[in-house]
Amino acid sequence: MQPILDLKDLTFSYHSKEGETKALQNLTFSVDQGDFVGLVGPSGCGKTTILNLIAGIISPASGSILLNSQPLNLSLDKVALMPQRDQLFEWRTIERNIMLGLEIRKTKTKQNKEMALALLKKYGLGDFAKMHPSQLSGGMKQRAALIRTLVTQPEILLLDEPFSALDFQTRLNVCNDVYSIIKQEQKTAILVSHDISECISLCDKIVVLSNRPTTVKEEIIIEIDKSLTPLKRREHKLFAGYFEKIWSLLEEKENDG
Amino acid sequence: MTDEHKKYVKKIKIRKLVTKILQASILILFIGLWELVASKEIIDPFIISSPSRIVKIFIKLQGQNSLYNHMVATLSETVFGFLISTVLGTIIAIMLWWNKLLNDVLEPYLITLNALPKISLGPLIIIWIGAGKNSIITMTVLTCIIITIISMLAGFLQVDKEKIMLLKSMRANKFQILFKLVLPSNIPTLMSVLKINVGLAWVGAIIGEYLVSREGIGYLIVYGSQVFQLDLVMASITILSILAALMYAIVAIAEKIIKKYF
Ligand SMILES: Nc1ncnc2c1ncn2[C@@H]1O[C@H](COP(=O)(O)OP(=O)(O)O)[C@@H](O)[C@H]1O
Ligand SMILES: [Mg+2]
Numbered sequence: 001m002q003p004i005l006d007l008k009d010l011t012f013s014y015h016s017k018e019g020e021t022k023a024l025q026n027l028t029f030s031v032d033q034g035d036f037v038g039l040v041g042p043s044g045c046g047k048t049t050i051l052n053l054i055a056g057i058i059s060p061a062s063g064s065i066l067l068n069s070q071p072l073n074l075s076l077d078k079v080a081l082m083p084q085r086d087q088l089f090e091w092r093t094i095e096r097n098i099m100l101g102l103e104i105r106k107t108k109t110k111q112n113k114e115m116a117l118a119l120l121k122k123y124g125l126g127d128f129a130k131m132h133p134s135q136l137s138g139g140m141k142q143r144a145a146l147i148r149t150l151v152t153q154p155e156i157l158l159l160d161e162p163f164s165a166l167d168f169q170t171r172l173n174v175c176n177d178v179y180s181i182i183k184q185e186q187k188t189a190i191l192v193s194h195d196i197s198e199c200i201s202l203c204d205k206i207v208v209l210s211n212r213p214t215t216v217k218e219e220i221i222i223e224i225d226k227s228l229t230p231l232k233r234r235e236h237k238l239f240a241g242y243f244e245k246i247w248s249l250l251e252e253k254e255n256d257g
Numbered sequence: 258m259t260d261e262h263k264k265y266v267k268k269i270k271i272r273k274l275v276t277k278i279l280q281a282s283i284l285i286l287f288i289g290l291w292e293l294v295a296s297k298e299i300i301d302p303f304i305i306s307s308p309s310r311i312v313k314i315f316i317k318l319q320g321q322n323s324l325y326n327h328m329v330a331t332l333s334e335t336v337f338g339f340l341i342s343t344v345l346g347t348i349i350a351i352m353l354w355w356n357k358l359l360n361d362v363l364e365p366y367l368i369t370l371n372a373l374p375k376i377s378l379g380p381l382i383i384i385w386i387g388a389g390k391n392s393i394i395t396m397t398v399l400t401c402i403i404i405t406i407i408s409m410l411a412g413f414l415q416v417d418k419e420k421i422m423l424l425k426s427m428r429a430n431k432f433q434i435l436f437k438l439v440l441p442s443n444i445p446t447l448m449s450v451l452k453i454n455v456g457l458a459w460v461g462a463i464i465g466e467y468l469v470s471r472e473g474i475g476y477l478i479v480y481g482s483q484v485f486q487l488d489l490v491m492a493s494i495t496i497l498s499i500l501a502a503l504m505y506a507i508v509a510i511a512e513k514i515i516k517k518y519f
Contacts, residue, residue: 055426081426083419091441103437104427152427 002069003030004188005054005156010063012049023049025213027063031156031188031205036179038199039192040246041209041217047192051158054190055081067156077105080154084161086145088133094144095120095129101152116151123147123181139170143177150185157182157189163198175202175230183226196250200242201230208249217249306491314492324496330473331462332500334390338397339458339504343451345398346405353406354413354439355431371403375461379468393465393473400461401454408453412446413439448512455505459497474500 008028014021023046031037039047052058054065056072056079065072067079080101088097098116102108120126125144133141142162149157162178163171179202182189193199199206200222208217224236233239258266288308294300295307302310318324353360378399386392416439424434466475474493481489 052422052426056428057422057425077428079426081423083423085419087417087420087423089420089438089441091444100424100437101427104424104429104433158426 001032004033004068005031005190006064006066006069007050007054008064008066010050010053010060010065012046012053012058012060014049022213024053024060025215027215029207029216029219031190034186034188035204036182036189036191036202038203038206039190039209040194040196040199040206040250041214042211042250043194045209045212046214047209048160051081051160051190051192054156055079055158057081077152078155079158080149080152080156081158082145082149082160082162085165086133086141088141088144088148090133093130093132094125094136097133097144098148098151100148105152107152112151116147119147119150120144123177137170138166139174139177142166142174143181146178146181150181150187155188157187159189159191161192161194163193163195171198172231178202179230196243196246197234197239198230200224200239200246201233206242206246208246217252220245304487306488310488311492311495314488318492327473327477327493328496328500330390330470331466331475331497334393334397334465334473335458335462335500335504338394338401338461339454341394342398342401342405342458343447343454346402346450347409347447349402350406350409350413351435353410355435360410367403367407371407375399376464379464383469388469392469393462396465396468397458397461400464401457404453404457405450408450409443409446412443416442444515448515451508451512452505455508456501459501459504463497 007030010024010027012024014023027050039050041047049058053060054072067075072079088094089100092100095117098120099108099113102112102116117126117129120129123143125140125147128136128140128144133144136144145162146157159178163174166174175198191199191202193202203222204226206220206222208220209215210217220242222238222242224233224238228236291305292308295302295305295310315324318327353363375396379396382392382395382399386395420438420442421434424438429437462473463475463478466473467479470476474497477493478490481487481493
């Protein structure tokens with residue numbers, strides 16, 4: 001099967017007065033249709049940079065990104081980003097927040113609006129449509145932010161540490177929510193997280209990244225039953241083994257670079 | 258509502274009432290003492306005037322129908338200056354946000370202009386624009402516009418980078434980023450700028466009138482002090498306080514209405 005997303009030999013540097021920051025070097029990995037892929041790596045290694053490249057906000061210095069075997073710029077609409085904090089606009093109601101993507105793309109048709117509102121209802125926020133973000137709990141806001149990404153009907157969701165602003169209890173629940181929504185909507189997702197347990201509980205595959213300039217250290221396939229909830233997956237007998245493995249990979253001293 | 262909460266609500270209400278009563282008392286006490294000190298000639302009323310003398314001046318000016326004209330003159334200068342500097346200042350701030358090069362180039366000039374006492378430009382303005390209403394409005398605009406530009410721009414640049422990234426990932430162009438994010442998220446900045454400008458616009462207009470005018474409250478103050486008619490000066494200052502408070506109240510109401518929609 002052709003992967004839905006194919007990153008090949010990506011190289012990217014930031015340039016500033018202070019000098020050049022080599023963020024990525026020959027980074028290669030791919031994502032299959034319907035997969036939930038996790039990116040873990042040391043802080044500052046370039047995880048957000050990778051998501052921004054896939055979202056088309058920045059362009060690689062060299063290398064290629066193929067989406068459905070085509071250059072990315074032909075199908076940028078297929079990708080949606082969910083930032084670290086929910087980033088709902090405080091001055092907009094939840095309803096108008098989730099319509100933002102439709103407004104920007106000028107596709108706010110009656111049909112699309114109804115579809116968006118149906119999503120809100122389906123995932124338990126129907127009664128909150130007319131409220132402002134400040135009236136919702138942290139978990140609900142995160143769900144609204146996820147629905148906002150779904151409204152433009154993307155194929156790939158990019159989640160940049162989406163749970164890091166939540167307290168632990170909420171976090172476990174929101175993980176379950178997000179997991180079930182993404183599976184129900186049959187989306188492909190890429191998750192950045194510095195929480196190894198969280199990553200294992202959600203993902204089908206985990207890409208472990210090195211220090212800067214970042215390359216892929218190892219790809220680990222998580223073979224835990226996909227039909228279990230993330231919370232249940234945490235209790236699976238294979239869980240601890242994966243955790244150990246990723247932990248030691250991250251601890252490992254770099255020999256190269 | 259529980260009894261406890263009722264008690265709390267009642268307490269708040271009483272507190273509010275007490276505040277209002279105390280505020281009124283200060284004013285009444287001040288006016289009363291002033292009147293007393295002046296009428297008993299403890300201090301020469303020629304120097305400090307008195308509330309009753311001020312009222313007489315009001316009535317006299319009112320009879321000549323000139324009070325109204327002076328008020329309208331100053332008020333119009335202030336309001337025009339206020340509106341022009343807010344709108345123009347915001348537009349310039351948008352241009353600087355839009356074009357980083359322009360911003361970098363103009364930054365030192367803005368900082369210098371901000372530090373410069375605007376009154377020092379007064380004589381130049383009179384020579385260039387002439388001793389009339391336009392000079393006073395220009396003075397008012399100069400007083401308000403620099404701080405408007407600087408405050409608005411600072412607000413624009415503080416917009417969360419992650420929110421901009423989010424819009425960019427939706428393929429927003431710069432116009433959309435401006436109108437969907439940068440401007441609406443800076444409504445509170447605009448409100449605080451409006452409040453600052455309400456005060457500064459009066460400063461600009463009165464300074465302008467001190468320098469050039471043949472009419473207006475500022476003119477009355479200068480004229481009154483020159484002919485040593487302190488009743489007139491005091492009356493003018495009283496009018497000024499009332500007008501300034503009214504204009505502030507209007508901005509506060511506008512803020513409440515706008516907050517409802519954002
Ligand atoms: N706009 C930028 N300009 C310069 N350097 C940057 C910029 N954004 C990120 N970097 C640097 O690039 C590296 C990778 O950043 P990032 O992708 O945000 O890392 P991560 O998300 O893995 O924590 C970091 O060292 C960071 O300091
Ligand atoms: Mg990051």
